[in-house]
Amino acid sequence: MSVRLSDAQRLDWLQLIRCDNVGPRTFRSLVNKFGGAGAALAALPDLVRNAKGERAIRIFSRDEAEREIAAAAKAGVRYVALGEADYPATLRAIDSPPPLIAVRGCIEALSRPAVAIVGSRNASAAGLAMAERLARVLAKEGIVVISGLARGIDAAAHRASLQGGTIAALAGGHARLYPAEHRELAQAICETGALVSEMPHEWEPRGRDFPRRNRIVSGFALATVVVEAARRSGSLITARFAGEQGREVFAVPGSPLDPRAEGTNDLLRSGATLCTRAEDILETIAPMIEGDAPRADLFGEDAPVSRTEPLWDESDLFDLGASLAPQTMPDHEMNEPREEFEHAGAPVSDADAALERVSALLGPSPVGVDDLLRAAQLPAQVVHTALLELEIEGRLARHGGNRVSLEPEK
Secondary structure: OOEOOOHHHHHHHHHHHOOOOOOHHHHHHHHHHHOOHHHHHHHHHHHHHHOOOOOOOOOOOHHHHHHHHHHHHHOOEEEEEOOEOOOOHHHHOOOOOOOEEEEEEOHHHHHOOEEEEEOOOOOOHHHHHHHHHHHHHHHHOOOEEEEOOOOOHHHHHHHHOOOOOEEEEOOOOOOOOOOHHHHHHHHHHHHHOEEEEOOOOOOOOOOOHHHHHHHHHHHHOOEEEEOOOOOOOOHHHHHHHHHHOOOEEEEOOOOOOOHHHHHHHHHHHOOOEEOOOHHHHHHHHHHHHHOOOOOOOOOOOOOOOOOOOOOOOOOOOOOOHHHHOOOOOOHHHHOOOOOOOOOOOOOOOOHHHHHHHHHHHOOOOOEEHHHHHHHHOOOHHHHHHHHHHHHHOOOEEEEOOOEEEEOOOO
């Protein structure tokens, strides 16, 4: 049974979740203890004054909450609360779901079955082509593709599924899209799908916000597919969350000679399901779609509390002990990878830059020249010239079916 918040209650929820050191778990504890967000806000000043060993907590003001909602509404963003009819059942079922999600676009997309497609930002042309093919087939079958709006695999999956509807989970607020060059893609997504964020409207994403976003990507989805991932890739964090959330994890195998496939090959060794075609995914999730979506009583006393998800500095105001203690993550898991290459890269001005871009897209796995042309976003003559130069240098191998690859280093 769903509820619907009044405007005043929605403001209470927003004000409470925006207070310093109040993350999803503290929010739930406060609401459970005081019977509602409004009552929790009234009690919070005394709790903060009496808290021992806690750093100062700034209480988000009513005026700030009203300004955020007004700015969001002006941008076409609405806030959906946990427990309301439009809140995705799959996301509701995870540990520490966002109490509020800010949504721009088609709200209906949130209720459809979804599959996450994630992978390397510094993707190969073969990886990009695989992501596009998977996303295109899934979209035709009525499955919403969700990803993180990042460069490389994420963007390729979004673009290939635009007609069927796709969801992008944001690391920052709606007013601070990252990366900035994907603004046009984000606008296109809103035509048939949606952008979703749990962060303040004007929030500029920081390193630790990306793992938070990743848990939302996997939390929306019945299954997560990793197309390409190096061993220290943020995509592996998404896969880990999917496994912890009880969702299916798929991995696309790659050449053992390509560092961009080391993470996916490790996933396969660890028990992820092999994915070589969209039918592998569809066959697995079909029983889930036919059954009831997972649900959990996340505001009840028996609601699950994750003890291994160190994504917030939350205040232990009610003797909850280690479950809310601030924790740290390894540096490589707290920071968004910043590869130089971008799938929708800027125009290149010389032959050396074109050669570098084409080389970055190639790897040990053969890829069709047509796929390479589409990924490089360069004139055909420029790409063929770069391929010829690589061949003369002995770095290019040609295969049947007009496919090419890089020769492995000796």
